[in-house]
Amino acid sequence: MTPLQPFSWARFVAIARKELVQMRRDRLTFAMIVGVPILQLVLFGYAINADPKQLPTAVVDHDRTVFSRSLVQAVANTGYFRVVAVPAGEDAADRMLERGRAQFAIVVPPGFGRALQRGERPALLVAADATDPSATGNAIAALTTLGAAALRHDLSGPLAALAPPPGPFEVRLQRRYNPEGVTQHNIVPGLLGVILQMTMVMMTAFAVTRERERGTFENLLATPATPLEVMTGKIVPYIAVGFAQATIILAAAKLLFDVPMLGSGALLVACMTLFIAALLALGFTISTVARTQLQAMQMTFFFFLPSLLLSGFMFPFRGMPGWAQALGEVFPLTHFLRVVRGVLLKGNGAADTLPHLWPIALFMLAAAAVALLRYRRTLD
Amino acid sequence: MDRVIDVRGLTKRFAGRTVVDAVSIAVARGEILGFLGPNGSGKTTTIRMLCGLLRPDAGEGTCLGFDILHEAARIKREVGYMTQRFSLYEDLSIEENLDFVARVYAVPRRREAVEAALERLGLAARRRQLAGALSGGWKQRVALASCLLHAPKLLLLDEPTAGVDPGARRDFWAQIHALAAEGMTVLVSTHYMDEAERCHRLAYIAYGKLLVTGTAADVIAHSGLSTYVVGVAGGDERQLAALASALAQERGVTTVVPFGSTLHVSGTDAAALDGVRDRYAASGAQRWRRAEPSLDDVFVRLTQQAEDNYA
Numbered sequence: 216m217t218p219l220q221p222f223s224w225a226r227f228v229a230i231a232r233k234e235l236v237q238m239r240r241d242r243l244t245f246a247m248i249v250g251v252p253i254l255q256l257v258l259f260g261y262a263i264n265a266d267p268k269q270l271p272t273a274v275v276d277h278d279r280t281v282f283s284r285s286l287v288q289a290v291a292n293t294g295y296f297r298v299v300a301v302p303a304g305e306d307a308a309d310r311m312l313e314r315g316r317a318q319f320a321i322v323v324p325p326g327f328g329r330a331l332q333r334g335e336r337p338a339l340l341v342a343a344d345a346t347d348p349s350a351t352g353n354a355i356a357a358l359t360t361l362g363a364a365a366l367r368h369d370l371s372g373p374l375a376a377l378a379p380p381p382g383p384f385e386v387r388l389q390r391r392y393n394p395e396g397v398t399q400h401n402i403v404p405g406l407l408g409v410i411l412q413m414t415m416v417m418m419t420a421f422a423v424t425r426e427r428e429r430g431t432f433e434n435l436l437a438t439p440a441t442p443l444e445v446m447t448g449k450i451v452p453y454i455a456v457g458f459a460q461a462t463i464i465l466a467a468a469k470l471l472f473d474v475p476m477l478g479s480g481a482l483l484v485a486c487m488t489l490f491i492a493a494l495l496a497l498g499f500t501i502s503t504v505a506r507t508q509l510q511a512m513q514m515t516f517f518f519f520l521p522s523l524l525l526s527g528f529m530f531p532f533r534g535m536p537g538w539a540q541a542l543g544e545v546f547p548l549t550h551f552l553r554v555v556r557g558v559l560l561k562g563n564g565a566a567d568t569l570p571h572l573w574p575i576a577l578f579m580l581a582a583a584a585v586a587l588l589r590y591r592r593t594l595d
Numbered sequence: 596m597d598r599v600i601d602v603r604g605l606t607k608r609f610a611g612r613t614v615v616d617a618v619s620i621a622v623a624r625g626e627i628l629g630f631l632g633p634n635g636s637g638k639t640t641t642i643r644m645l646c647g648l649l650r651p652d653a654g655e656g657t658c659l660g661f662d663i664l665h666e667a668a669r670i671k672r673e674v675g676y677m678t679q680r681f682s683l684y685e686d687l688s689i690e691e692n693l694d695f696v697a698r699v700y701a702v703p704r705r706r707e708a709v710e711a712a713l714e715r716l717g718l719a720a721r722r723r724q725l726a727g728a729l730s731g732g733w734k735q736r737v738a739l740a741s742c743l744l745h746a747p748k749l750l751l752l753d754e755p756t757a758g759v760d761p762g763a764r765r766d767f768w769a770q771i772h773a774l775a776a777e778g779m780t781v782l783v784s785t786h787y788m789d790e791a792e793r794c795h796r797l798a799y800i801a802y803g804k805l806l807v808t809g810t811a812a813d814v815i816a817h818s819g820l821s822t823y824v825v826g827v828a829g830g831d832e833r834q835l836a837a838l839a840s841a842l843a844q845e846r847g848v849t850t851v852v853p854f855g856s857t858l859h860v861s862g863t864d865a866a867a868l869d870g871v872r873d874r875y876a877a878s879g880a881q882r883w884r885r886a887e888p889s890l891d892d893v894f895v896r897l898t899q900q901a902e903d904n905y906a
Contacts, residue, residue, distance in 0.1 A: 229698030233687065240686045430680040436648055437676040438699045439668060 226440050230448025234422070238452060244418070248456050252410045252463045259406055260472055265398045266353050270318040272296040273308040280328030285369050286339065289361060290321060295354035312344050318351065319343050331366075334377055392560045399472040404559045405528045407464045408551040411487075412494055413519060415457050419498025420511040422449040423590075428508055442590040446583075450495040457491040468559075477562030483555065489572060490551045493579035497547075500582050503589035522546040527553075547575045597624040599749055599780040600645060602656030602663060607640050607649060615640050616803040617654070622782060622796075627775050629794030630784040633898055637803040638784040639679060642751050645782070646674045659749055672700065675742030679753040681734045683741060685727025689718055692726050693741055700745035712740045732763035739767070743774075750774070752783040756790065768793050788890050799894060801901035815888055820896055821868055822861040822888040824854070825881055832856075838881065845871050850895050861892045 238244060272290070276283050290296050296319060302308050308320035322340040330337035341358060343351045370377050393400045423445075426432040435445065468474040497518070505511035523529065525543035532543060543549045550571040557563035557571075600622040607615040615637040622628045632638050643649040645658050647667025655662075661669045683692045693712055697705045713719045716736055726737060735755060742750065750771075756764045768790065771781055775795075783794065791797055791811065798808045807814055825842075827834045839858055843851045847867025852859040862868035876883045 223701065225701055226699050229695055232698075233684065233691070233695050236691055237684065237686050429685065430678065430682040431684055433648065433678050433680075434676070434682045437646055437671060437674070437678075438696070439672045440699055441668075 222441065222443055223439075226444045227448045227451075230440065230445060231451050234449055234452045238456070248414065248460060249463065251414055252406075252460045253467070255410050256403065256406060256464060256467050256471070260399055260403050260467075263398055263402050265349065265401075266396055267350055268294045268354075269297040270295055270350070270354055271299040271316065272319040272321060273300045273302055273311045273317040274298050275302055275305055275308050275320065275322045277325040278323045278327040282328040282331050282366060282369055283323040285366060286323065286361075287321070289366075290358070293354075293357040293361070295357050296321075308342070312342060315344065317344070319354070331377065332374060400474050400560060401556065403464075403468045403472045403474050404555045405552050407461060407468075407487075407555055408490070408526075408548050409523060409528055410460060410464060411457055411491060412522065412548050414460060415453060415491055415494035416498040416501070416518065417512070417515045418453055418456070419450060419495045420501040420505065420515050421508055422499065423502035424505050424508045424511045427506065442587055446499055446586060446590065450492075450499060453495055453498075454488070454491055457494075458487070461487055474559060476559050478558030479564070482565055482568060483558050486551070486554045486558070486568060486572060489575050489579070490547055490554075493547045493575050493582065496579050496582035496586060500586040500589065503586055503591075522548050525549065544574065545578070547578050550574050598622065598657075599624050599626075600628075600656075600658050600782065602645065602658070603654060605641060605644055605651050605654035605656070607637075607644060608652050614803050615644070615651075618800065618803075618805045619656075620782075620798060620805070620808075622780055624780055625775050625778050626796060627771060627781045627783065627794045629791045629797045630782055630800070631786070631791055631797060631894065632784075632800035636801045638800060639753055641800070642676075642753050642782065642784065646676050646751055647671055648676075672745070673748045674751060675745070675747035675749070676751045677738050677742045677753060677755050679757070681738060683726045683734070683738055686725060688723045688725055689713070689729070689737055690722035692737065693744060696741045697744050702745050708744055712744055716740050731758050732760055735759050735763065735767065739770070748778075748780065750779060750781045750783075752781065754784050754786065756785065756787065764790070788894075791890055797890075799897055801898050804901065806897050806901060811890055815890065815893055818888060818893040818896065819863050820849075820861045820888040820893060821863075821865040822859055822886050822892055823868070823872060824884045824886045825858045825860050825875075826856065826884075828880055828882070834880075838875075842871070842875070847871050850892060850899065852892060852895055859886075859889065859892050861888055861896060863896075 274287050276287065287298065291298055299317060300308075300311060302311070305320075305322055308317070308322065311317040312320055320342040322342070324337065324340070327337045327339070341355075343355060345351050390396060423432065426435060440448075465476075469476065498515070501511055501514045501518075505514055521542070525535065525539055526532070526546055526548040527543065528548070532540065532549070535543065553571045554563075554568050557567060561567075598621050600620055602621075603619040605615055605618045605620075606613065618637070618641055620628070620641075630638050630642070640649060644651045644654075645663065647663065647670050651663070655664065657663065658670050659673050663670065684695070687695065690709065690713065693709045694705070696702075697709050702708045710719075713722055718724075718733075718737070726734070729737060739752075739755065742752075752771075756767055759767070764787075771783070772793070775781055783790075785791060794811075796808065796810055797814055799806045799814070807817070809817065825838070827838060835853070835856070835858065839851050839853060842848050842858070842860055847862045847864050848860055848871055849863055850859075850861045852861075860868070860871075862871075872883045875881055
């Protein structure tokens with residue numbers, strides 16, 4: 216009697232080969248593996264802009280002096296405002312805001328120039344459609360520094376005394392790692408994590424449920440294959456898929472978006488392997504709980520949405536309250552985003568990366584343990 | 596006796612409902628046991644407990660000499676199990692399916708084994724065809740071939756011939772008998788009475804309870820049933836149908852089963868049944884002929900009895 220092996224390499228290879236052949240035959244899945252990263256890259260990469268400029272602006276100029284004209288010109292020169300209309304009164308400007316035809320309404324009150332010359336510090340009214348704070352935030356910030364520079368040219372000669380005095384100290388700002396504030400440099404590396412998360416979790420979530428739905432699971436259970444062999448055999452082919460996707464995304468990041476890649480490639484590959492393994496373990500866990508592919512899909516999205524929203528991919532992580540940050544820390548995506556942005560943009564090394572790796576490893580071990588416990592050798 | 600299957604008191608409950616109730620089965624080496632019973636009677640559940648796919652809630656015993664409760668892993672290696680539903684991978688070719696099974700069971704000299712199986716099936720030329728594209732009869736043949744690749748000592752076949760044409764069924768049974776002659780033990784569930792008669796022994800289960808076991812002759816002899824074949828003069832179908840419903844109401848008649856242009860009328864009380872015959876035959880419109888009850892008559896009666904007792 217030959218002894219029972221706890222892990223048979225031959226059985227693992229048999230299952231992995233079968234998965235690869237099935238994956239190759241399933242044209243739709245295969246198209247998704249290549250199509251999803253490209254589609255998401257183009258949509259997110261080209262479409263998302265966290266620093267919107269050229270916002271439509273209505274200007275009501277009751278003053279019509281050289282000062283008001285200079286001021287309006289200076290506002291336009293910030294790049295954040297585009298004057299789309301010059302209505303006669305505030306009512307018309309308000310209606311434009313209401314209807315969404317203008318994001319800003321700037322009103323220069325009558326006698327602005329005269330009051331300015333007398334040193335009365337006249338008020339300039341700027342009304343913003345601030346329903347979406349992130350759409351107006353940077354533009355408003357640009358306005359606050361306007362006063363100092365806008366009228367420098369006009370306040371000369373006898374009016375020079377009105378020019379604002381220099382502040383008691385100077386602020387020197389360094390925008391590090393992404394000095395031009397290019398949104399893509401932040402979004403595209405993040406997409407690497409988001410795309411991997413979506414395809415990896417979903418594909419493995421289907422791995423066992425598909426067999427259950429098609430009736431092949433009973434046969435697989437009747438064979439001597441152990442849970443560990445089935446799990447690894449089904450997961451390993453998808454690691455290869457994950458790397459294929461990562462290659463597509465990184466190539467596009469370089470060629471299309473010119474994302475800087477400062478850190479070590481080997482370090483990135485190592486971190487990616489851990490991240491992919493964690494996602495696959497989670498996907499396999501889902502597939503042992505879900506009875507049908509539809510359930511597996513629903514559970515994937517149940518995980519996917521909070522992970523996406525709380526990871527810091529779409530909204531600044533530090534903007535969230537403490538409990539949300541704590542929840543966000545659970546997701547591997549949160550940590551992988553820090554790793555990939557750190558390695559690519561900041562040139563982080565292994566020592567800088569380590570604090571973000573162990574939470575991913577912990578997640579993977581927990582998911583794999585649940586999967587092995589949940590995977591039943593029987594049909595009970 | 597060398598018992599390949601020897602289980603006692605197997606019981607399985609799903610959500611408080613007893614699906615299999617204290618079933619005991621013994622099957623000797625080289626024997627073909629036919630497993631019969633109406634739909635939902637617990638046949639599939641019993642087979643799944645035998646090969647370790649389900650854990651019994653009660654009961655004990657051995658399969659191939661291994662404990663069914665604790666040595667399921669060893670049992671799995673030496674059992675060929677063919678599920679009720681076709682469960683090869685439809686998106687793999689015939690050859691890939693066989694190769695996968697051979698790898699998982701670590702079949703020695705795998706390539707030759709797969710090649711030989713393809714030759715035996717006569718599918719060597721169609722090896723690259725996807726299994727999902729096969730007709731019902733061919734699916735069944737490929738599924739059986741894949742069960743046999745690892746040279747199991749016990750075959751568990753769950754309604755293997757459902758939806759298969761008579762020619763393929765005949766070939767299938769010829770193969771089963773050839774295997775049994777070489778020492779293979781077979782447990783096969785079926786709904787077909789002609790297949791039941793091809794088995795060495797039968798086990799009949801209804802509502803989770805094993806009602807009777809034995810050879811076809813034993814089962815008939817111990818049924819205590821007496822049967823008449825009743826024909827109507829001229830073979831008028833409407834008259835026959837009217838007679839059938841009239842007879843079914845009679846005391847002493849337990850089952851009335853139409854058989855072509857005749858009725859099989861059976862009862863457990865021979866004297867009472869004779870009384871019925873005397874009354875009806877007196878009219879001269881029918882021919883009553885005493886006959887051996889068929890397996891069908893016996894099983895219809897057993898199911899009725901089980902319904903009365905347990906349902």
